[in-house]
Amino acid sequence: MEAAYVLGLGGCAWLGSFALVGGGLPRARAEGWRTRRLRRLAGVAAERLATLPLVHLLAGRDDWGLAADEFGGLVAQVGLATSREGSCALLLAGGFLAGVVLALLFGTWLALPLAALLLAVGVPLLAQSTRRRRERELAQAMPGVFRTLAMALASGETLSQAIDYLGSNSPDVVAPAFARVSLRLRCGISVEGSMNALREELEAPGVGLLATALTISQRTGSPLRELFEHAAQMVERQGEFQRLLAVKTAQVRLSARVVCALPAILIGVLSLVSPDFRSGLATLFGAGCVLVAAGMDALALLIIRRLMRGVL
Structure with missing residues (x-):
């Protein structure tokens, strides 16, 4: 017995030294x-x-x-x-x-429709969050675009060179659109057609003004430095107002999220962990109560969204 004990300790010591010294790679x-x-x-x-x-x-x-x-x-x-x-x-x-x-953890296959419901709700929320993030990134990038164009055109560069520089050195959120505009100009497409395509592809603050100003400048040769500087300041102020409005309406948006998410989360958790709740939910009266509560929750959500739309 003692010999087996000593051999076991030796084996453990060898395994430990092998893991520390030679077994990592x-x-x-x-x-x-x-x-x-x-x-x-x-x-x-x-x-x-x-x-x-x-x-x-x-x-x-x-x-x-x-x-x-x-x-x-x-x-x-x-x-x-x-x-x-x-x-x-x-x-x-x-x-x-x-x-x-x-379903395997909680012993109920009700987890499968709950997972499907989570996907059906979570995917639109993820898409909406992605759109908002992209809008913020565009709003932050556009003042730099205006200032870059103003300096490039004032320094004597052509419109094609300025657009090409934007496509190569702008932030990733706006660079592909300007790179495509530069490619269109190289391929012989008119400035007006390229600017119209930019207006359709890039939904950002001031893009309509940018496209119109560049088209008019290409026809008349008028300087655009002061206009682009003023546009950059206006876009920056618009971004500041949007951030201030988001701060002022944060409580309303949080209330909307709580009203929307908390009842569904509670029903889902109770359905998974409580057999009594599942048995009650399987009855006609229990299902009716849940449906009435879901309808009231949806009505409250619609009211809050309408109030938020009025604020925004």
Whole structure:
């Protein structure tokens, strides 16, 4: 018995010294190989699921497409590059797997419709958050665009050179649009046509003024430095007013989120953890009470959204 005890201690000491001294690099290599294999399998599964009609239908919608692009950018940071349909398929697969895991943990298959409901609500919220973030980034980038154009045109550069500089050195949120405008100008498309395309592609404060001013300047040769400087100041002031308004209306927006999310979260959690609540929910009276409460919650949400629309 003592010999076995000594041998066991020796084996543990050897394993510990191997892990501390010599076992780090092989383990890291093994983990790296497993990670690459998981990425490859996830990519293959995503592309195969992307061929489903449901995935194509959802990826073609505005909210799901935008959410899929945002999710695709997140998974691309870990080395998994997928198309829009592949990212949408990963979102659906993740929601389904989350529902299965919750169902196994809590012993009820009610977690599957709850996961589907979470996807149906969460994807539009993610798309809306992405749009708001993009609008803020555009509002922050446009003053620099105006000032860059003012300095470039005042220093003697042509319009094509100024647009090309913007496409190469502007922030990522506006650079692709100006790069496409520069390509159109090089291909022989008129300034008016290129500016109209820019107005349609880039929904940012002051883009209409920018396109109109550049078109008129190209025809008449009038200087635009003072106009662009004034436009940059106006866009900055507009951004400051929007931030101030967001601060002033933060309480209303928080109330709307609480009124919308808290009852649904409570019903979902109680449905998962409480068998008595599930049995009551299965009755006609319990389901009716939940439906009435959901209708009242929806009515309160509509009222708050109308008040917010009046404030904004």
